[in-house]
Every structure is written in structure tokens, then in C-alpha cells.
Amino acid sequence: MDYRRTYIKGLFALPAGTATVAYGWVKTRRDSKGISFVQINDGSCFKDLQVIVNEGTIDAETLKKITTGACVRFDGVIVDSPAAGQAVEMQASGVELFGPADPLSYPLQKKGATMEFLREIAHLRARGNTFGAVYRVRNEAAWAVHKFFQDRGFLYLNTPIITASDAEGAGAMFQVTTAVETAHGEYKLRTNEAAQDFFGKPAFLTVSGQLEAETVALGMTNVYTFGPTFRAENSSTSRHLAEFWMVEPEMAFCDIEGNMNLAEEFLREVIGHLLTKSEEDLAFFNQRIEPQLLATLKHVVDSSFERMGYGEAIKMLEQSGETFEFPVHWGVDLQSEHERWLTEVKVGRPVILTDYPKEIKAFYMRQNDDGKTVRAMDVLAPRIGEIIGGSQREERLDVLESRIQELGLPMEAYWWYLDLRRFGSAPHSGFGLGFERLLMYCTGMKNIRDVIPFHRTPGHAEF
């Protein structure tokens, strides 16, 4: 056995008459008099291979054990299918049963499972249509992310997962420590001094690689990170994970306009890539998960995003005639209901908002000359809200220092970040994109826990 083998995807392309081998897991078996139909899938494509087993070609006892979930190898010949439903199929001449799956206890059925149930058996759900498609699209999207940046000369950068800098000063973090011992579920303090802890100071799981990415961009020009990030917020919604993957480009010599252009180009290219490379899987999502999916994705690829200033958006919301739970006026942060109205009702496609009041944005965003707003830009998508958050960064030392001071942040902690402004500073910009949110948008999946193989949320770290 060797990985170098034709996957089921490739078997469909073989000319009729080719003798070959198919490995996979059984989706379903249908028996008729004298003939059995076994559908198997190995994850290489959405479509199952139909294997024809004529009575007598394989041992009857073995055939009986070829039930949903079993793992098998079929030897046979690829033939044109006489029936509708598939162009080609395999005429079996032999079989090896690697692992049976007891039909009484195997939890995956041919139909009718909810996403919630499948989430409980996440170790088995890769064998179903929906999650096979999700995982393939996730893979294809990750590839497209790298391709997009590599094609443009961006450097792929790995930023630390354990960090001692509370980067953005916002968002609860997971502490990484050896100062606590656990035994039988009990916590025991080993030391209560930070200096005695593993790193000699408090350390955390990263919430963003941005600050580190900035340091490398101011030396290597265009960089991007693509890795896991962590938030210890106790938020239980269909759009939040405690562990999620983020794509963060950072560009020297780039202003907010260039940043928006990149964000838009990025989303259009990744989605365009999926439309051609994941056609079968997207067709499935369109049929079973989200009826408007293909139309929406094509629309995004073909049209430019709506760009507007925060102030303009506030005016529109004020004049919308809608009654919002949270009233709107200049200075407030936009709530979900406002974002939804803008993207879903008013515009009907992604919207890029810029120039937010500085009070509701992070300290590192570049201040505009009005002294009130910063060069932030958020890309809002219908159905899922904020998919990208970015900004032009404050490159002026004095302005950045006074901002840190104003917000009462610990100046010492940012010594290296400020050094970037001290030595060879440059205008630069970047953004962060939540990879799982992008996948929700591209698959139509309704819960973010279902676009990552094993989700981490408050109270849940199974598998």
C-alpha cells in the first residue's frame, strides 16, 4: 500500500475497461436480486464511486459486512454505467474489508442528522457529504489565500502563538503558565510570582500577529500571516470561536486606499478561485445549505464593493426609518443590526466602512487631520457581519505615544513597537480576516463551529 494511487476523483476520468483499485468508506449499499450497489467515497471529491457487485463475485459473508461506514478496497474494472445517475462505475472483481462498522452502533446515518448532532460526532463527520465538502472547501480556500499573496510577492510569516504582549489591549486572553499544577481536576499553585513562571513574566496565547507582522513588514515590505489565534471571551454565538484562524497581511508604503483595494481584490480572488476549483462542493451547498449562495458569490466577484465613510453610514442609518434596538448617532459603534441593515437591506453586497471615530478603534490606527477619526476600514458582509477589520497604522512616533498615553496603556511594553517609528518609519497598512467567517460566507454554513474540523468554544474542548 502506498499513497501514490489514483483517488476516486481520478477513477472517474479513466477510460472504460481500465482495471484498477478503489479505497474508501462505504456511504450506502443497496441490494437487488443478484446484484448489489455499493457507494464509496475517499474524500477526494464530492461524488461517490458506485461499485457493482454481481452475486458470486465476492464472498457473501464479506458482502454482508459492507455496510455504511465500513472501510474497503475494491478491485475491479471501470465501466460505462448503463443506468442514469453516474457516467462510469466500477465492476467489482474482488474486495478487502479493512474495518467493518457495526450497523447497530454506527452513528452516521444516510440522512436526517442535524448539524448539532454531527458536531457531537465530529470525529466521524468527515464521512458525510456536508463535512466532506466543508473540509475540501476549507483546504481550497487556504490554498487560495497563500496563492493570492505569493503571486503578489508577499512573504509568508509565522508570528508567535505564545506572546507576552497584550497586543491590542483588548479582548480577553488565555494565560499560558506553568505556575499552576493540575492533578485530578484540582488546581494547585506552584508559585504566585510572575518572575517564577516559565517565561519570567505573564504570557498568553496570541490574539493577533499584527504587531509582530508590522515589524517584519518594515523591513521586508509586504508580509502576511495565516495561523491560529485565540480569544478567551465568553461569547457563545454562531460567529465566534475561542480558537480561530486569521489571515493578516501587512504592507509598507501602503495607505488606507491601497489597503481597501487589497482587501477587495483578495476576497474577489479567493471566492473566484472557489467558484472554479470547488464547483461541485459549492453546488451542493447551494442546493442543500443556502439557496442564494452561488448567486451571491458570483455577484461579489463581478461587482465592486460599496465604500462609504462611517459618518455617511450613520446618516443613512438615521434616515432609514427603521427602529433599531440601539439608537444611532455619530460616535457609537455599529451594532449587528446596523451592519445587517447596511449590507443586507441598503446595499445588498459587501460594504467597506472607513474613518471611524478614534474612540471606538484601537490605539495603533492612523489619526486623520480632523483629530476625531482614524483610518480604519471594516469590510462588512451580508449575513455574517464584519469579515475584515483593518487600518492604516499610525507611523508618527509622537502621535502614537500620545495615543498610548491617552488610553493609559503601558508604554514600556510597546518599546519595540515604538522603535519601528523611531527608526525608518514608513506609512503602512494591513488587515485581519477571520478565515472561518470567510468560509461561512463561501459555504453558506450557518454556524462557525461547522467550518472548522474541531471547534473550541466556552465549555467545549472535545476531541
Added chain:
RNA sequence: UGCCGCAUAGCUCAGCUGGUAGAGCAGCUGACUGUUAAUCAGCGGGUCCUAGGUUCGAGUCCUAGUGCGGCAGCCA
């Protein structure tokens, strides 16, 4: 963390103003020479989430807890 909803067969659900539980699918047995969420016939399958309470009697009503989900906040 707050508000709301749900918890009944392996899965998806029904179960009326309270009277000891039902369907479809899956499974098993059989039928059918080309099925495709196969079809047809038959069979088996229940701690009604947990703990209290009200009642002659609770799947059903009340309280608390647990789990799951939705929305909101926080954000990506």
C-alpha cells in the same frame, strides 16, 4: 454574561384542557436482475435530560440544575 427557546426510540420529530408512549427514517429478516435518500412485506427497539414539588395520577404543570441552540454584548 444577559434574554429567549428546546431536551421523548440510534436519527428526525409528533404526543390536545394531566389518565402508564407514537410515526418516518435507520437496524434486523425476507422479496425483487440496474438501484441511486431504491421499493415492498414483516420484526425488534424507550431511565420521556436530572433532582425536587403539585396531584389519586406527570412525557405533559411548577422550581432548580445540566446540556444544546438562537439572539445580544465582545470581536474576526
